[in-house]
Amino acid sequence: MDYADFSVASRLAHIRPFEVMRLLARAQALQAQGRDILHLEVGEPDFPSPPAVIEAGQAALAAGQTRYTPACGIPELREAIAAHYQRMHGVSVDPARIVVTPGASGALLLAAALIVNPGDGVLMADPTYPCNAHFMALFDADIHRLAVGPETRFQLTAELARANWRAHDRLLMLASPANPTGTVVTLPELAQMAEFAREQKAALLVDEIYQGLVYDGASHTALEVADDALVINSFSKYFGMTGWRLGWLVAPEAHIEAVERLAQNIFLAASTPAQYAALAAFSPETQPLLEARRLAFAERRDFLLRELPKLGLKTPVIPEGAFYIYCDVSALTEDSFTWCEELLEATGVALTPGRDFGQTDAERWIRIAYTCDVPRLAEGLARIARFIEQRRML
Amino acid sequence: MDYADFSVASRLAHIRPFEVMRLLARAQALQAQGRDILHLEVGEPDFPSPPAVIEAGQAALAAGQTRYTPACGIPELREAIAAHYQRMHGVSVDPARIVVTPGASGALLLAAALIVNPGDGVLMADPTYPCNAHFMALFDADIHRLAVGPETRFQLTAELARANWRAHDRLLMLASPANPTGTVVTLPELAQMAEFAREQKAALLVDEIYQGLVYDGASHTALEVADDALVINSFSKYFGMTGWRLGWLVAPEAHIEAVERLAQNIFLAASTPAQYAALAAFSPETQPLLEARRLAFAERRDFLLRELPKLGLKTPVIPEGAFYIYCDVSALTEDSFTWCEELLEATGVALTPGRDFGQTDAERWIRIAYTCDVPRLAEGLARIARFIEQRRML
Ligand SMILES: Cc1ncc(COP(=O)(O)O)c(C=O)c1O
Numbered sequence: 032m033d034y035a036d037f038s039v040a041s042r043l044a045h046i047r048p049f050e051v052m053r054l055l056a057r058a059q060a061l062q063a064q065g066r067d068i069l070h071l072e073v074g075e076p077d078f079p080s081p082p083a084v085i086e087a088g089q090a091a092l093a094a095g096q097t098r099y100t101p102a103c104g105i106p107e108l109r110e111a112i113a114a115h116y117q118r119m120h121g122v123s124v125d126p127a128r129i130v131v132t133p134g135a136s137g138a139l140l141l142a143a144a145l146i147v148n149p150g151d152g153v154l155m156a157d158p159t160y161p162c163n164a165h166f167m168a169l170f171d172a173d174i175h176r177l178a179v180g181p182e183t184r185f186q187l188t189a190e191l192a193r194a195n196w197r198a199h200d201r202l203l204m205l206a207s208p209a210n211p212t213g214t215v216v217t218l219p220e221l222a223q224m225a226e227f228a229r230e231q232k233a234a235l236l237v238d239e240i241y242q243g244l245v246y247d248g249a250s251h252t253a254l255e256v257a258d259d260a261l262v263i264n265s266f267s268k269y270f271g272m273t274g275w276r277l278g279w280l281v282a283p284e285a286h287i288e289a290v291e292r293l294a295q296n297i298f299l300a301a302s303t304p305a306q307y308a309a310l311a312a313f314s315p316e317t318q319p320l321l322e323a324r325r326l327a328f329a330e331r332r333d334f335l336l337r338e339l340p341k342l343g344l345k346t347p348v349i350p351e352g353a354f355y356i357y358c359d360v361s362a363l364t365e366d367s368f369t370w371c372e373e374l375l376e377a378t379g380v381a382l383t384p385g386r387d388f389g390q391t392d393a394e395r396w397i398r399i400a401y402t403c404d405v406p407r408l409a410e411g412l413a414r415i416a417r418f419i420e421q422r423r424m425l
Numbered sequence: 426m427d428y429a430d431f432s433v434a435s436r437l438a439h440i441r442p443f444e445v446m447r448l449l450a451r452a453q454a455l456q457a458q459g460r461d462i463l464h465l466e467v468g469e470p471d472f473p474s475p476p477a478v479i480e481a482g483q484a485a486l487a488a489g490q491t492r493y494t495p496a497c498g499i500p501e502l503r504e505a506i507a508a509h510y511q512r513m514h515g516v517s518v519d520p521a522r523i524v525v526t527p528g529a530s531g532a533l534l535l536a537a538a539l540i541v542n543p544g545d546g547v548l549m550a551d552p553t554y555p556c557n558a559h560f561m562a563l564f565d566a567d568i569h570r571l572a573v574g575p576e577t578r579f580q581l582t583a584e585l586a587r588a589n590w591r592a593h594d595r596l597l598m599l600a601s602p603a604n605p606t607g608t609v610v611t612l613p614e615l616a617q618m619a620e621f622a623r624e625q626k627a628a629l630l631v632d633e634i635y636q637g638l639v640y641d642g643a644s645h646t647a648l649e650v651a652d653d654a655l656v657i658n659s660f661s662k663y664f665g666m667t668g669w670r671l672g673w674l675v676a677p678e679a680h681i682e683a684v685e686r687l688a689q690n691i692f693l694a695a696s697t698p699a700q701y702a703a704l705a706a707f708s709p710e711t712q713p714l715l716e717a718r719r720l721a722f723a724e725r726r727d728f729l730l731r732e733l734p735k736l737g738l739k740t741p742v743i744p745e746g747a748f749y750i751y752c753d754v755s756a757l758t759e760d761s762f763t764w765c766e767e768l769l770e771a772t773g774v775a776l777t778p779g780r781d782f783g784q785t786d787a788e789r790w791i792r793i794a795y796t797c798d799v800p801r802l803a804e805g806l807a808r809i810a811r812f813i814e815q816r817r818m819l
Pocket residue numbers: 074133134135136137160206209210238240264265266267273276277278692693
């Protein structure tokens with residue numbers, strides 16, 4: 032019998048697997064063999080969910096909160112997120128504009144489904160978080176990844192967008208702080224990009240999933256200057272809730288009804304226990320904990336920024352946020368992918384090669400996720416130093 | 426300022442809101458006013474999640490199971506689902522083919538993204554669960570809803586598929602037991618449809634989310650006769666875990682890699698605490714509980730099938746499964762939608778009008794969800810009887 036003879040949709044040709052997954056699998060295999068592995072490859076905080084969140088989740092289960100919620104989320108949580116914007120950023124957002132989703136991933140899916148017709152143009156930076164491009168490929172967009180570098184802190188600018196805009200472009204996509212570079216877009220620049228998008232009757236999407244994890248200057252939201260942007264966020268990173276799968280989309284008022292219709296159909300609703308647990312993420316007892324974690328990340332970043340240049344790993348721009356450093360390893364190798372593979376085998380240090388994020392010059396770059404404490408980071412750097420030294424001797 | 430001037434994607438014209446949501450909102454408003462409302466409109470079991478599932482969820486949280494899992498789910502759960510197929514249906518399914526998703530909704534999304542190119546044809550029955558059509562609209566399919574009635578128990582047949590197949594059709598879509606009709610497709614008919622799809626090099630998708638909730642004869646899976654079908658399932662209904670948002674897709678071997686790539690990008694992973702909790706859904710202590718619930722549903726169904734005809738609500742086919750009865754109310758009204766609205770206002774009984782499920786003849790039909798106990802169902806029927814009597818007097 033000729034099984035499953037149907038062919039897959041052509042979009043699959045534009046959706047690549049994550050290279051880091053192969054590396055991660057290899058790292059786990061080495062670990063299973065008893066090797067001590069330093070995981071600096073995965074985009075997940077090492078901190079557990081805050082105790083108050085765990086307790087609230089358990090209490091929700093005990094109270095039988097296990098049924099479908101309204102498609103856009105429980106009203107209490109939408110209000111708590113709105114209050115968070117007010118408290119942290121002084122912006123007032125109507126809770127009706129906040130749609131609770133299964134992770135920022137769910138919010139990106141909603142935004143892409145809302146905007147992108149097959150063949151529509153989407154402009155985004157290269158390097159970028161690979162899923163952000165793939166959500167657009169999912170709806171058969173014509174994706175334009177514009178190579179950006181240290182000159183613009185790896186971000187698009189209004190000037191670049193204007194100079195590279197194509198007639199069929201309908202969406203301008205940013206992330207701030209960004210993955211894999213950790214860089215932040217300033218409010219004036221955001222305002223200009225929003226203005227440009229408006230001129231073009233295009234949409235501006237800003238992925239703010241690393242919001243709150245900012246170490247130089249204040250943390251901002253695009254909503255301060257662009258009430259009409261589509262803003263993506265999540266409980267995954269700042270709030271330490273990756274596995275709960277909870278995030279949100281802030282939709283412009285004009286599109287609330289359409290977003291709700293999509294959410295109803297695509298998700299039915301986000302996880303109920305997760306929604307009740309997330310209420311505790313904003314509690315007064317959790318705030319100091321999250322602030323302490325932010326300071327711990329800042330210390331790790333500063334440590335790495337001080338030490339990496341000594342090894343010949345260049346960090347041409349200072350990443351103000353997230354928990355990533357994008358390093359130029361071109362002085363050490365012509366192919367960062369193979370270099371990462373060899374580094375893992377030789378030393379047990381797992382990093383992510385640039386190829387997962389960029390199409391242009393990707394072989395120059397690696398991403399370090401500083402998701403372990405300073406002593407472990409120091410251990411990782413020592414191993415990398417020995418690895419580099421040994422290669423030099425060959 | 427001209428806010429959010431971008432227009433939405435054209436697929437939004439093909440994705441309708443659920444009418445039942447307006448009815449549900451009205452029902453809740455009446456409830457808030459102190460009215461006693463009988464909820465027979467929502468597709469959610471009235472039983473809470475099994476105690477062992479709740480406890481396992483709490484234990485997972487206590488153990489810090491709150492981080493991302495592998496994209497296709499934790500291996501233990503994929504194996505437990507495979508073992509379930511073996512035990513219940515005697516079919517052996519490689520756990521590698523089982524992809525754990527955020528609800529059957531997530532599985533439907535994966536399947537649609539896997540198969541449907543913009544403009545591809547999809548054949549499905551009318552009436553149908555509205556999201557199943559909307560997942561196809563999401564990927565800009567050319568949907569062909571074929572009107573089916575009591576003659577074929579509201580299901581497509583291989584004969585109908587063959588007679589109505591269009592050159593660009595690439596997917597044949599079924600649900601068994603179905604929503605809104607509760608009818609089941611027999612194994613021989615499934616085998617013929619699978620054979621027909623193979624001939625056409627098309628895919629066969631079978632939504633088995635109500636599997637296990639079957640009251641006449643044994644519960645089957647399409648996998649018994651079609652190893653190459655895409656099979657959708659969920660912990661929502663039989664296992665009583667709607668709000669946890671957990672389901673699965675069984676993918677044909679040839680497409681595992683592509684499905685995994687999609688899952689990685691679209692979801693990252695399903696909820697971690699939900700996955701650990703779901704392990705307890707298969708535990709020996711939970712099985713008798715689920716069986717007792719199945720028997721309770723059967724009793725409710727039998728009660729309604731006995732009583733509804735006395736009121737002039739016709740049930741032309743016996744629904745063997747799910748927890749729905751699709752009733753012909755054409756003897757009572759020419760417009761089931763208005764009839765449902767008036768019934769709710771007058772009596773507090775909430776039902777779903779056919780319009781949510783069908784395009785052809787929808788105004789003839791209503792769906793009753795038997796998600797409350799027999800005494801409450803009896804109360805609902807008494808109110809409906811009075812409502813009909815009063816209208817007759819007008
Ligand atoms: C930039 C960016 N956006 C979105 C996501 C999705 O995260 P989640 O779905 O867990 O909220 C990630 C995860 O790493 C990310 O780095």
